[in-house]
Amino acid sequence: MAESKTAVYGAIAANVAIALTKFVVAGVTGSSAMLSEGVHSLVDTGNGALLLVGMRRSERPSSVEHPFGHGKELYFWSLIVAVLIFGLGGGVSLYEGISHLRSPAPLGDPFWNYVVLASAAVFEGISFSLGWRAFSRQRGETPLWQALQTSKDPTAYTVVAEDSAALAGLAIAAAGVYLSHRLQMPALDGVASILIGVLLAGVAMLLIHQSRGLLVGEGVRPETAAAIRRIVRDEPATRDSGPVLSMYIGPEEVLVTTSVVFEDGTPSEEVAAAIDRMEARIRERFPKVGRIFIEVVPDRRAAAQRAGGG
Numbered sequence: 001m002a003e004s005k006t007a008v009y010g011a012i013a014a015n016v017a018i019a020l021t022k023f024v025v026a027g028v029t030g031s032s033a034m035l036s037e038g039v040h041s042l043v044d045t046g047n048g049a050l051l052l053v054g055m056r057r058s059e060r061p062s063s064v065e066h067p068f069g070h071g072k073e074l075y076f077w078s079l080i081v082a083v084l085i086f087g088l089g090g091g092v093s094l095y096e097g098i099s100h101l102r103s104p105a106p107l108g109d110p111f112w113n114y115v116v117l118a119s120a121a122v123f124e125g126i127s128f129s130l131g132w133r134a135f136s137r138q139r140g141e142t143p144l145w146q147a148l149q150t151s152k153d154p155t156a157y158t159v160v161a162e163d164s165a166a167l168a169g170l171a172i173a174a175a176g177v178y179l180s181h182r183l184q185m186p187a188l189d190g191v192a193s194i195l196i197g198v199l200l201a202g203v204a205m206l207l208i209h210q211s212r213g214l215l216v217g218e219g220v221r222p223e224t225a226a227a228i229r230r231i232v233r234d235e236p237a238t239r240d241s242g243p244v245l246s247m248y249i250g251p252e253e254v255l256v257t258t259s260v261v262f263e264d265g266t267p268s269e270e271v272a273a274a275i276d277r278m279e280a281r282i283r284e285r286f287p288k289v290g291r292i293f294i295e296v297v298p299d300r301r302a303a304a305q306r307a308g309g310g
Contacts, residue, residue, distance in 0.1 A: 005055060007131040007159045012048035014123040015041045018116075025116045034113055036093035036193040037120070037173050040200060043089040044162050047081040051155050054078060058250060068291070071250020072215065078154030079211035085162070086204030090197045097193030104186035113177045117170050124166045131159035152214065153251035158207060165203045169196045219246035220254060224286065231281045232258060232294070235274045237266045242297070249291070256282070257293040271296060 022038035054077025060070045135156040151157050176192020179185070219225070225244040232241045242259035249255050260278075262271055279292045 005052070005155075007127075007134045008048050008051050008055070008155060010130040011127045011159050011163065012045055012052075014127040015045040015048065018120045018123055019045060021116050021119065025112045029110065029113055034116070034173060034177070036096050036196050037117075037169055039092045039096075040089050040166065040169055040196065041120070043084055044166065047084055047158070047162065050077050050081050050084075051158060055155060068249045068255065069253070071248075071253055074154055074251060075211050075214040078158055079208065079215065081154075081158060082204045082207035082211055085207065086201050090199075090201035090204060093193050093197030093200060095197075097190045097195075097197060100190030100193060101187050104190060110177050110181050114174070117174045117177075121167065121170050124163055124170065128160070128163035128167060131156065131163055135160050151210075152218075152248050154207075154211060154214075155251075157210070161203050161207060165199055168199055172196050172199070214248055217247045219248070220244075220256070220286075220289075227285065228256060228282055228289075229258070231285070232260055232278050235278060237262050237270055237274050239263050242295075246289075252288055253290040254286070254288045255291045255293075256289050257295070259295040259297045261297055 019038055019041035022034055022041055026034040026038050054074040057073040057077070058069075058071050060073075062069045135151070138151065138153060138156055172192050172195050176189045176195075180188040180192075220228075225246060228244045228246075229241055232238060238260055240261040244256060244258045246254055246256045260275070262274070266274075275294050275296075278294060282289055282292060
């Protein structure tokens, strides 16, 4: 989590400087794409601040009202960030681009646009490298696309997604400025702004999808649940077990519950010892499983047989 915070602080610092510069140059040159990029950087700055709020609130201890802690705060604030990217970043860029297409205005000297875009690419590259380093340490050997789909720490993948979109947006803005001057077609600058808006909306939809799954109670992967069930059934005294029910209650903590049927006549001391062994093995193999609830249920088949024999 500490490395994720470093990545977020780096992104905020880069976006503050870049946003101010882009707005100044957009006002001087009249570039619609540059204005869209300025809005993009401003939104990213606010998003970084909201992620920090979520990280701080998610670290609060458990309470009577929140017995499982506040880990899901991070998922809520990451959802707000995604909505802001979609509404402010994507929406304003689309609006500005369409306005520029309807009433294209001649552009001024593009020199400062290129200077700002190059400087922004350097700062965004630094921010991206910090976020990528944090995300890479979390995913380990997991393939990139699978890690993006399965990561439960929104701070890491949100920074990576935002900075990736920012770098792509800078390339689109540079192409729009260059082509509008090269071809003497100011409307192309508006097209670039629309493309930036579509890019931001697409990234926002991916982030919204991730946050939604975690907020509504996403559990562990099926193969993980199957492995936990095998651990439970490996105990000699276990006759049967129920399905594994799980839910992420924070980026680094999972709640798991299941039921176990022990062999008829198993002493209570052995039942308790078996449950302790199950929990220890589960935690050893899956360190994120912090809370385990194993319910002992009666062997109804044995009870039915006894009733029938009587």
